[in-house]
Amino acid sequence: MTVRVSELVQYQICPRLVFFGTRAHDERDHALQPQNATRTRNRIEAFILKEIAFNLYRIINCELDIAGVIGDILDSVPRIYREELLWRECDLASVSEDIMRAVNKEWLDKLQNAQGLELELVHGYERERVLYSEPLDLSGSVDKLIIADEELIPCIIKTGKSPEYGVWRSDRLQLAAYAMLLEDEFRRTVRRGFVQYIRCAEFREVLIRRADRAMVLQVLKRVKRIKRGVFPDRSRNAPCENCTYADTCNIRRTFLSVLLDGGTGKSQRQK
Ligand code: SF4
Numbered sequence: 001m002t003v004r005v006s007e008l009v010q011y012q013i014c015p016r017l018v019f020f021g022t023r024a025h026d027e028r029d030h031a032l033q034p035q036n037a038t039r040t041r042n043r044i045e046a047f048i049l050k051e052i053a054f055n056l057y058r059i060i061n062c063e064l065d066i067a068g069v070i071g072d073i074l075d076s077v078p079r080i081y082r083e084e085l086l087w088r089e090c091d092l093a094s095v096s097e098d099i100m101r102a103v104n105k106e107w108l109d110k111l112q113n114a115q116g117l118e119l120e121l122v123h124g125y126e127r128e129r130v131l132y133s134e135p136l137d138l139s140g141s142v143d144k145l146i147i148a149d150e151e152l153i154p155c156i157i158k159t160g161k162s163p164e165y166g167v168w169r170s171d172r173l174q175l176a177a178y179a180m181l182l183e184d185e186f187r188r189t190v191r192r193g194f195v196q197y198i199r200c201a202e203f204r205e206v207l208i209r210r211a212d213r214a215m216v217l218q219v220l221k222r223v224k225r226i227k228r229g230v231f232p233d234r235s236r237n238a239p240c241e242n243c244t245y246a247d248t249c250n251i252r253r254t255f256l257s258v259l260l261d262g263g264t265g266k267s268q269r270q271k
Helices: 005-013 015-023 027-031 037-053 056-060 066-080 092-102 105-112 117-123 169-186 210-227 246-261
Strands: 126-133 138-148 151-158 192-197 202-207
Touching: 005 015, 005 138, 005 169, 005 210, 015 210, 015 246, 037 056, 037 066, 037 092, 037 151, 056 066, 056 105, 056 117, 066 092, 117 138, 126 169, 138 169, 151 169, 169 192, 169 202, 169 210
Parallel strands: 151 192
Antiparallel strands: 126 138, 138 151, 192 202
16 A cells, blocks of 8 residues: 555645545546636646746746746646646636746845755756655655755755745655655665745755654554545644535534434534
8 A cells, every 4th residue: 555745744734635535536536626716726826836946947047037937837837737727717827927926036036045056056956756665655756856966855845835944844744755765765865855935935954854754654654544444533723624625524524423423413522
C-alpha cells in the first residue's frame, strides 16, 4: 500500500481528507469536480504562481521583461495543467491582472535576495522529480531538486501565505519526507531543503532534523491505518468550510451518530 507524500500533508490538515481521498471512486475525477468560482480562481492563481517559481532564472536574468515572462507563463498554463483545467471556464486574463499587481518591484527586490536562490541559479534544478522508496512504501514528486556538487537539496513551492518565521508544520513534514525518499534513492544524507513561498518571495531554509524524520514515520503509520479503512477523527482546526468532501463527511458523520446513539438523537456521552 503505497502512500503519497501529499497524503502525509493532507493528514496534517485533516486526517479525514486521506480517508475520503482513498475512497473516492476515482480520486482524480474528484479533484476535477466543478467547484465554486472562488476555488477555481484560487486554483488557477496557484498554477500560475507555481509556474513563476519554475521560471525564476528567466525573471532574474531579465530574459524578457516581467510582463513578457508572465505572458509566456499564461500561454503555457492551460497546456501544462490541461487535465486540471479541462472543463473549467477560466478567465486567465483577469487572474493574470492580479498576479501582475502582486509581482511588483517590491516582490522583485525581495526575490533578488531570496535565501537559496543563488544555489538554484548556479546549479539549476530538476523539475518534479518522481521518487519512490520501497522500504517506506512512500512516493512523491519533489518540486525542485538542486544537486549542488554532492549535496542534494529538495525545494518545495508554496503559493499560500508564509508564516512570520520559519515554515508551516506541514511544509516541514513534506520536506523531511522528500529528504527521506532522496536518501533511499541516492544513499546520501539530506541535511537541508528550502520552502519557496513564491507569493511573497520569501524563501526559507529548513534543516532536516531527527524530530522531522520521526514525525514522517509516525504520520506514515497513521496514514496507512486510514488507507486500510480506519475512519479517523477530524482535526481540531479542520477547514470544513472550504472542503470538497463536506457533504460526504457530514452524511457519514450523521450515519455514524445514528449507529452510535441508536437513533435516539443523543450521543453516547449525553445518555
Ligand atoms: S469536511 Fe472537515 S472534517 Fe470532513 S474531511 Fe473536510 S475538513 Fe475534514
